[in-house]
Amino acid sequence: MNLNINIFSKFKNPTVIAAGIAVLLLIIGEMSAPGFASFPQIINMLTVASFLGIVAAGQNLVVLSGQGGIDLSVGKVVTLGAILGGAIANGMDSGIIVAFAAVIMATFFVGILNGIGVTLIGIPPLIMTLSMGIVVESISRFITGGLAVKGATPFMLKVVTGRFLGIPGIVYIWIIFAVIFILFQNNSRYGLSLYTMGSNSEAARLSGLNVKWIRILSYGLSSMLAGLAGFLYLGYLGSIYNISLGNKYNLSSVVAVVVGGVSLAGGKGGYLGVAVGCILLQFLESFLTVQSIPSWGREIIMGITLLVLLTAYARETKLRQ
Amino acid sequence: MVPLLELRGVTKRFGGVQALSQGDFVLNKGEIHFLVGANGCGKSTLSKIIVCALEKDSGEIFYKGKALNLSSPAEARRAGIAVVFQELSLIPDLTVQENMFLGSKNQGMLGFVDSKSQKKMCEKALARFKAVLSKDICPETPVTRLSTDERQIIEILKVLIREPEVLILDEATSSLHTTQVEILFNIVRELRDEGCSIILISHKMKELFEIGDRATIIRNGETVATVDLKSATHDEIVTHMVGEELSSSKNEEREISENVLLDVRNLSAHGLKDINFTLNRGEILGLSGLQGQGQSELLLTLFGNSSDFRGEVVLDNKSLGLKSPGHCVRDGLSYISGDRKKYGVFQIRSILENTALAYIRKKRVHLFSRKKLKISVLPILERLSLVYDSLDQSISNLSGGNQQKVIIGRWLMTEPKILLMDDPTKGVDIKTKEELYTLMKELCDAGVSILWNSSEDQEILKNTDRVLVLNEGRIVDELRGDRLSEYELYKAAMA
Numbered sequence: 001m002n003l004n005i006n007i008f009s010k011f012k013n014p015t016v017i018a019a020g021i022a023v024l025l026l027i028i029g030e031m032s033a034p035g036f037a038s039f040p041q042i043i044n045m046l047t048v049a050s051f052l053g054i055v056a057a058g059q060n061l062v063v064l065s066g067q068g069g070i071d072l073s074v075g076k077v078v079t080l081g082a083i084l085g086g087a088i089a090n091g092m093d094s095g096i097i098v099a100f101a102a103v104i105m106a107t108f109f110v111g112i113l114n115g116i117g118v119t120l121i122g123i124p125p126l127i128m129t130l131s132m133g134i135v136v137e138s139i140s141r142f143i144t145g146g147l148a149v150k151g152a153t154p155f156m157l158k159v160v161t162g163r164f165l166g167i168p169g170i171v172y173i174w175i176i177f178a179v180i181f182i183l184f185q186n187n188s189r190y191g192l193s194l195y196t197m198g199s200n201s202e203a204a205r206l207s208g209l210n211v212k213w214i215r216i217l218s219y220g221l222s223s224m225l226a227g228l229a230g231f232l233y234l235g236y237l238g239s240i241y242n243i244s245l246g247n248k249y250n251l252s253s254v255v256a257v258v259v260g261g262v263s264l265a266g267g268k269g270g271y272l273g274v275a276v277g278c279i280l281l282q283f284l285e286s287f288l289t290v291q292s293i294p295s296w297g298r299e300i301i302m303g304i305t306l307l308v309l310l311t312a313y314a315r316e317t318k319l320r321q
Numbered sequence: 322m323v324p325l326l327e328l329r330g331v332t333k334r335f336g337g338v339q340a341l342s343q344g345d346f347v348l349n350k351g352e353i354h355f356l357v358g359a360n361g362c363g364k365s366t367l368s369k370i371i372v373c374a375l376e377k378d379s380g381e382i383f384y385k386g387k388a389l390n391l392s393s394p395a396e397a398r399r400a401g402i403a404v405v406f407q408e409l410s411l412i413p414d415l416t417v418q419e420n421m422f423l424g425s426k427n428q429g430m431l432g433f434v435d436s437k438s439q440k441k442m443c444e445k446a447l448a449r450f451k452a453v454l455s456k457d458i459c460p461e462t463p464v465t466r467l468s469t470d471e472r473q474i475i476e477i478l479k480v481l482i483r484e485p486e487v488l489i490l491d492e493a494t495s496s497l498h499t500t501q502v503e504i505l506f507n508i509v510r511e512l513r514d515e516g517c518s519i520i521l522i523s524h525k526m527k528e529l530f531e532i533g534d535r536a537t538i539i540r541n542g543e544t545v546a547t548v549d550l551k552s553a554t555h556d557e558i559v560t561h562m563v564g565e566e567l568s569s570s571k572n573e574e575r576e577i578s579e580n581v582l583l584d585v586r587n588l589s590a591h592g593l594k595d596i597n598f599t600l601n602r603g604e605i606l607g608l609s610g611l612q613g614q615g616q617s618e619l620l621l622t623l624f625g626n627s628s629d630f631r632g633e634v635v636l637d638n639k640s641l642g643l644k645s646p647g648h649c650v651r652d653g654l655s656y657i658s659g660d661r662k663k664y665g666v667f668q669i670r671s672i673l674e675n676t677a678l679a680y681i682r683k684k685r686v687h688l689f690s691r692k693k694l695k696i697s698v699l700p701i702l703e704r705l706s707l708v709y710d711s712l713d714q715s716i717s718n719l720s721g722g723n724q725q726k727v728i729i730g731r732w733l734m735t736e737p738k739i740l741l742m743d744d745p746t747k748g749v750d751i752k753t754k755e756e757l758y759t760l761m762k763e764l765c766d767a768g769v770s771i772l773w774n775s776s777e778d779q780e781i782l783k784n785t786d787r788v789l790v791l792n793e794g795r796i797v798d799e800l801r802g803d804r805l806s807e808y809e810l811y812k813a814a815m816a
Contacts, residue, residue, distance in 0.1 A: 188688050189681050196678050199667040206624070206664050207679045207731065208650035268669055 014261025015273035022280040025287050033290045041286075043167055049282035050174035051078075051236070052252055053275055054229040056260075057181050058222030059253040060274045062125075065218045066198035066266025070125050073114060073133040074226040074253055076140070077107050078246030081230020083140045086151020086240055093153045103231045104224055110136060111223025115216030129219075133250075140243055150239035160235030170232060174275075181271050194218065198267030255302060256281050258309045323386040325350045325518050326371070326402075326487055331380030333366050340366045342542040344380060348487065348518050353509060355529050355550070356522045358539035359562055359811060360612050360776055364522050367539065368489050371520075372397040372404045395424070403485035405477050405493045411464045418443045418460035421479045446478040449508060453501045469496050477505065481512075488512065489520045494528065495613075506532050524611045526555055526815045540564050559815065563807035575762070577604045577786055582770050583739060585623075588632035592618035594794045596632070600739070600772060603765045607785035608774040610814040615794035616774040620741045623772070624656040625649040636738065650683050653738035657728055659747030665728045666716055673698060673712040675727050680734035701730045705760065722753030729760070740764070742773045746780065758784045778807055790814050 029036035055074050062069045081103045089099035110132060117128040143149075160170045185191040193214050197204035205211045230246060237245075260277030262269025281302075288298045324347045331344035341363045348354055356364045369375040371382070373391040382389045384400065391397050394404070411420045422439050443460040454471055464472060473496045480488065490509075494502045509519050509532060523529065529536060533550040538561040546561045583600040592615045600606050608616040622630050625643045634641045641652055649656075658664035667675050673691070676698045681689065695712050702709070705726040709719065716724055725745060732740065740761075746754045761771055761784065775781040781788060782805050790798040790813040798813035800806075 187691065189686055192674060192678060192681060195670055196667045196674060199670050200663075200665075202663060203665050203667060204678070206646050206656055206658070208647040208682045209678070210645070210647055267667070 014259070014269075015276050018259050018261070018273065018276045018280045022276065022283050025280070025283045029283075029287045029290060036287070036290055040166070043171065045282045045286050046171050046174075046279065047168050047236075049278045050170045051229045051233050052249060052256060052281065053174050053278045054177060054232070055226050055249045056253040056256040056274050056278050057177070057271055058225035059257050060260075060262055060269070060271055061194065061218040062222045063254075063257050063262050063264060064194050064198045064266055064269065065215045066201055067215075068125055068264075069118070069198075069215070069218065069266060070254065070264075071111075071114065071129050071219060071222045071226075072126060072250050072254075073110070073129040073136060074222065075247040075250035076133040076136040077110060077223050077226035078230035078233060078249050079240075079243060080110075080136050080140045080246075081107055081227035082234040082237075082240050082245065083143050083149050083151075083230075083243075084227075085231040086149040086234050087143050089151050089153050089156070091151055091153055093155045096153050096155055099151075100231060103227045107227025107230075108220050108224040110227075111220035112216060114223060115219030118219065119212045119215045137243065144240075144243065148239055148241045152234050152238045156232075156235035157238060160232055170236065173232070178271060178275050185270055190214070190217070195267055198265075200267075251302065251306070252281055255306045255309075258306065264310070322349070324348060324383075325385060326389075327383040328367070328371070329381045329383070331367070331370055331382065332378045333363075333370060333375060334378055339542055341370070343544060344370070344539075344542075345544045346537055347547070348520065349535075350518055351513055351516045352534040353513050353519045353521060353532055355533045355536035356520060356539060357524075357529065357536055357558060357562065359778060359807070362539045362562075363542040364539055365491060366542075367544075368404065368491055368520060368522060371487075372402055372489065374404070374406075398483060398485070401486035402489070403480045403483055403487070404489040404491065405480050406491050411472055411476060411479075413463070413465040415464060416460060417447070417458065417462050417464060417467075417475055420464055420475060421446070421460075421482060423479075442482055446482055450474050450478070450501070450504055453498070453504055470498060470501060473497055474501065474505075481508070485517065487518050487520070489522075491522045492524070493521075494523060494525070502528075524815055526558070529558070530555075538562055555816075556812075559808060559811050562811055575765075575786060578602050582637065583772075584633075584635040586633045586635070588619075588622065588630060588634065590618065590622045590627040590630035592794050593622060593630075596794075596796055598789055598796060598799075600770050602770055603768050604787070605761060605765055605771045605773060605785045607781040607788035608772065608791060609778065609781050609788050609810055610791040610797070612776055614791040614814075616791055617743050618794070619791070620656065620743045620772065620774055623649070624654055624741055647682070650679060650735060650737075653736075654741060655679070655732035655735060655737040655739070656741045657725070657732065657743070657745045659744030661721065661724050661728065661748075666724050668717050669715050671713045672702075672707075672709055672716050672719070672727055675716045676702065676712075676730045676734065679731050683735045698730070698734070701733050702727075704733070705730050706756065720750070720753075722749040722757075725749055725757070726753070729757075733764075737769065740769060740771045740773075742771060744774055744776050746775070746777065754780070778810060782807065782810065792816070 026037040035041060055078060059071055059074060062071045084106060085099045085103045088102050089095040114129050114132050117123045118125050160168065162169050164172070193204065193209050196207070197209060197211050197214060201211055226249070234240065256277040257269070257274050258264065259280055260269060260273030260275070262274060285298060288301060326348040328344050328346040331341060333341040344367050346367065356367065358364050366375060370377045372394050373396065374394050389400070391400065412423070415423070418439055421443055440460050447454065447458065447460070454474065458467070458471065464475065467475065473493060477493060494505065497505065513519060521533070530550060535547060536550055536553070536558065537547045538545050538558060540562055545564070548557065578601055580602040581599045582602045585596055585598050588596040596619060608619065610616065621627065623634065623643065625645045625648055627643070630643065634643060636652060642648055646656065673695060677694050698712065707723055707726050707730070716727055719727065746757060749757065765771060773781065773785060786801070788800040788805060788810070789796050790800065790810060792814055797816065800809055800813070
């Protein structure tokens with residue numbers, strides 16, 4: 001009897017559900033278009049999912065912090081990370097450390113501003129981060145002057161796209177990142193603080209936590225991870241022609257987080273689920289592409305997926321209150 | 322003479338609690354009648370039943386000699402019975418005039434608002450309180466701009482312009498200044514002389530004897546006596562309130578060291594005035610009095626929630642900054658609220674996380690192993706005899722009493738010097754309550770000190786070494802030894 005309940009509750013686990021759907025997509029995709037689930041194809045999909053994976057990790061932190069936390073500037077920050085990194089490194093390995101440090105610091109600063117706006121000034125997260133996105137985009141435009149940035153250095157290209165055992169470097173980077181990030185969520189004071197204050201901010205404050213600072217830090221880290229993803233993305237693309245290249249990460253990072261079982265009310269959901277959510281999203285997008293569904297159709301389906309999930313979660317949030 | 326309003330055998334039950342078991346009440350025409358009683362005795366329940374804000378379970382109500390069967394407060398208002406509750410019902414974004422006439426009959430042609438005549442009435446009403454309101458208040462002032470006491474006055478005026486025959490004021494004076502109360506009382510007297518009957522719920526003995534004609538005393542949901550205030554004494558009323566005392570349930574005297582742990586000097590903050598007391602090592606010090614007299618504010622201020630406090634708080638010969646809960650935790654304080662859901666429990670998070678948070682914060686642990694954390698949590702939860710399946714289980718699955726144990730465990734892990742408890746046994750079952758009392762005594766024997774506010778008079782009289790009685794943010798009395806009785810408590814609380 002007890003065993004039955006355990007199996008049942010496993011099936012209700014969002015991570016397990018997302019993984020199940022991902023496998024299902026692979027099977028259906030392989031049936032309708034042979035080669036869809038081949039090893040090189042799966043690796044390709046994972047490669048693309050890696051960047052989203054790093055962006056969504058930051059989104060995960062902000063959403064966990066609760067009180068409607070969401071970061072809709074991540075898309076523009078990904079672009080900024082790529083462009084700023086490219087402009088500083090300018091294709092030379094000698095400048096890579098400076099470029100990397102500049103990207104990390106600049107994007108962290110952007111996120112801290114987001115956090116201050118939300119926690120100290122009281123601007124709703126949605127409005128604060130969207131407005132910040134506009135500012136960030138203008139900065140990117142200013143840096144490029146409207147021209148393409150050719151900035152990936154040979155080393156960056158090698159690290160991100162160079163293959164070991166047929167798997168590109170970025171996938172290894174993501175796996176290592178995921179392991180560290182999960183440990184960070186579960187076994188650090190910061191992680192524990194984030195989960196508890198997401199569950200009950202006032203109780204966390206009365207337990208001695210500096211709730212405001214932790215929230216500001218989450219926005220900072222979210223932005224910084226988006227910047228990191230952008231920097232790596234530059235290594236993947238080699239050069240940047242398009243100032244809107246990061247935009248898709250805004251919505252897809254939120255979808256990935258929700259698919260991965262993170263409650264938008266805060267305080268619940270870890271990175272393992274989010275990572276699986278990212279993979280599922282990439283599988284879904286590739287699947288729809290293979291089915292010759294145009295990009296607008298894919299976006300409609302992404303949007304509907306998010307709405308359906310949010311409806312399900314709205315119910316759960318109500319139950320909690 | 323037929324009384325204006327009469328209640329016979331009215332009862333009301335909330336779930337398992339009998340809030341009113343025998344409500345008999347007679348209100349004559351043209352009198353000022355007080356309802357008095359201890360915390361939670363059923364005064365407010367009775368007044369809410371009269372205006373049908375609550376439905377009675379049984380009993381009868383007669384109004385002007387006829388049975389009264391109301392179905393809503395609006396109907397009561399139409400019948401001439403109006404009430405001013407403690408909770409403010411004004412809409413902040415509307416103006417004074419709009420609020421005053423909200424839902425009233427005073428409307429012009431075709432149901433449109435006749436704002437000219439409304440304005441006149443409103444100005445006339447405001448003029449009565451002119452001396453005690455800010456000068457720039459006019460009918461067009463939005464209510465958001467008013468202070469709490471001004472809002473209370475508008476609330477009262479809102480009811481008065483409807484010219485009720487029975488007016489109920491439920492602790493309407495608690496947020497007013499002395500001069501404002503005086504004016505209100507003048508109006509109340511005028512109304513009485515015009516033939517209106519007024520029911521006042523108040524905790525202030527002074528007010529009672531100042532303007533009251535009669536008073537009905539309620540004890541544990543039963544109306545025990547109605548007295549004529551011209552002949553009754555203070556003592557007589559308090560005796561009716563607390564009844565025959567069971568003096569046998571006296572607590573055993575504990576040996577308390579004379580070693581002062583916490584010394585609070587001239588502490589003032591929002592809702593607190595000039596608080597002075599000391600807390601000895603190993604002592605259980607109770608905070609009592611009528612509810613909402615600053616007990617919670619005192620605990621919250623001591624836990625770093627008040628940015629503008631004055632005075633000095635010394636713990637172990639070290640002056641405390643009380644900057645934030647975080648600072649206070651490091652200084653050895655801890656805070657347990659009775660409102661677990663809002664201020665204590667992290668729903669959906671595990672028992673482990675709920676127990677370990679404050680410890681991890683205080684010890685500045687950056688990284689931890691969950692296994693080791695579990696091992697350090699176990700002895701604490703065992704000491705609290707908490708019943709649970711696994712530490713990874715969500716705290717939401719535990720009963721209220723067990724959740725409270727987890728929160729106590731959270732603080733015990735930080736090895737606090739002082740536990741600040743704000744009505745910690747609220748909503749906790751009797752068995753767990755007894756366990757908590759025993760635990761508190763054990764902790765104190767081990768050298769921890771407890772400052773304990775409770776809304777249950779019996780538990781605090783039985784389980785503490787001393788009790789401070791608060792009234793309007795001040796300490797008005799200190800009870801110890803033989804004076805630890807309900808009689809002394811209410812005598813001090815209502816003086």
